[in-house]
Amino acid sequence: TMNTATPTEFEFSFLEEGFSARDIDDRDAFYVCDLGDVVKKHLRWMRALPRVTPFYAVKCNDSRAIVMTLASLGSGFDCASKTEIQLVQSLGVDPSRIIYANPCKQVSQIKYASAHGIQMMTFDSEVELMKVARCLCGVLLSICRLLSFH
Numbered sequence: 108t109m110n111t112a113t114p115t116e117f118e119f120s121f122l123e124e125g126f127s128a129r130d131i132d133d134r135d136a137f138y139v140c141d142l143g144d145v146v147k148k149h150l151r152w153m154r155a156l157p158r159v160t161p162f163y164a165v166k167c168n169d170s171r172a173i174v175m176t177l178a179s180l181g182s183g184f185d186c187a188s189k190t191e192i193q194l195v196q197s198l199g200v201d202p203s204r205i206i207y208a209n210p211c212k213q214v215s216q217i218k219y220a221s222a223h224g225i226q227m228m229t230f231d232s233e234v235e236l237m238k239v240a241r242c243l244c245g246v247l248l249s250i251c252r253l254l255s256f257h
């Protein structure tokens with residue numbers, strides 16, 4: 108749980124207020140993230156839309172700190188790959204809170220998701236729906252995804 112997690116498990120370091128980029132030794136790219144703000148935004152969503160469960164798209168930012176924070180708040184997860192499913196499940200998230208969501212799924216990954224208890228998948232074309240239906244031998248619990256226009 109969050110209370111027992113250490114920064115090492117989270118793969119993060121705490122920054123003091125007023126830090127500057129020069130205070131960070133590591134020359135690799137890094138995120139600066141306010142986890143309190145993630146919590147606040149999740150709670151604001153739950154208050155405003157209590158009947159709509161958010162499914163966080165792990166591809167946006169797969170930092171363990173963020174995924175663990177949202178997992179402890181009861182959020183769902185939109186996983187686009189086996190790697191993302193493994194990450195979310197390694198943090199103890201129940202498969203009922205995971206959607207395998209990818210516009211062009213690999214057959215091996217459809218089977219992987221199904222074998223790991225995931226019953227929700229997205230599709231927005233007949234071909235994709237038939238692919239999932241064939242892979243799972245007719246056992247299908249899918250959600251249709253509305254196209255978004257950017």
Ligand SMILES: Cc1ncc(COP(=O)(O)O)c(C=O)c1O
Binds near residue numbers: 187209210252255
């Ligand atoms: C079925 C499907 N279509 C399309 C997309 C891409 O959606 P967007 O263009 O909103 O990023 C996804 C992303 O998960 C998807 O699952």
